[in-house]
Amino acid sequence: MSDNWTEEELRASVDAYVEMHRLEAAGQPFTKKSYYEDLANRFGRTVKSYEYRMQNISYVYSLQGRQWVYGLKPARNVGSNVIQHLERLIAASEGQQLGSNTDFDAKVEKLRKKPPASPPKGKKKPESVQASVTQYVRDPAVVAWVLDQASGHCECCEAPAPFYREDGSPFLEVHHVQRLADGGEDTVNNAVALCPNCHRELHYGAEKRELANKVRAKIARFRGTSAANV
Ligand SMILES: [Zn+2]
Ligand SMILES: [Zn+2]
Known part of the structure; x- marks a missing residue:
């Protein structure tokens, strides 16, 4: 500095x-x-x-x-x-x-922006570091309920889960529309079940805000909850 x-x-x-x-x-x-x-x-x-x-x-x-x-x-x-x-x-x-x-x-x-002419060497033995992070304790009942509501389909694009887990259940990820770190609640009114593509897009896509609004508008349990923090 x-x-x-x-x-x-x-x-x-x-x-x-x-x-x-x-x-x-x-x-x-x-x-x-x-x-x-x-x-x-x-x-x-x-x-x-x-x-x-x-x-x-x-x-x-x-x-x-x-x-x-x-x-x-x-x-x-x-x-x-x-x-x-x-x-x-x-x-x-x-x-x-x-x-x-x-x-x-x-x-x-x-x-x-400046790709090298030849492939980088990388590291044969990558170093490791110890990290400590604060994590939020999520309620498994919220995840279970949201997954059940989704019944195997992404609540954003509506496509079926892309694959099954080893236990035979469809693979979807539960995402908080308003991040917990931003004061979002860990409740079913702030959680959606998503396919991995939609999940990544909601985090990293150029149109993630529009997409989050679309998801909120589409899902019945979000109606009546505040959209002020989208
Ligand atoms: Zn999807
Ligand atoms: Zn997420």
């Missing part, structure tokens, strides 16, 4: 962002400026520099395919080491279900 932010200061900034993100997802009011002022009082930088740091954090959210805090337009002038660092702090602050692959994905995208 070029401007010598301490670990403590960065962590406090990420914690503030995660809290604003959570409040926004829950539809609760908050004032961004008071978060910056609080950080400015604690660490002695200008309010503006915290606002800018928040926009860097928005950039990491955008790489993860997530919505960022309204009004904090992603600012992408951060190195991949900083992205990785911010990502770790975000994960630590809020706990994430999916693996933390943003930095990896950003590197893949960069390399794809």
Whole structure:
């Protein structure tokens, strides 16, 4: 980091962002400026520099395919080491279900712009790292109920499950329309059974928001629930 932010200061900034993100997802009011002022009082930088740091954090959210805090337009002038660092702090602050692959994905995208002439060597003995992640405890009854309702068909594209599990049951994945990390409920009103293609598209597709709206509109149990956080 070029401007010598301490670990403590960065962590406090990420914690503030995660809290604003959570409040926004829950539809609760908050004032961004008071978060910056609080950080400015604690660490002695200008309010503006915290606002800018928040926009860097928005950039990491955008790489993860997530919505960022309204009004904090992603600012992408951060190195991949900083992205990785911010990502770790975000994960630590809020706990994430999916693996933390943003930095990896950003590197893949960069390399794809200039494909090498010959195949890369790779590693015969890849290294391993220990990671600790916070996970949400999901209710198996919700998963079972949603799978039962779907009766073997994707609730998005309606196609039959692409294959059967070893126990003979159709393979579908249960997805939360509003992420648990964004304040989504682990209830049947926030969960759908999907084929792997639709599931990936809802996470990574260019039109994932439109698709999520379509799924909500289609499924009877979603009617009457708020669509404000789609
Ligand atoms: Zn599908
Ligand atoms: Zn999912």
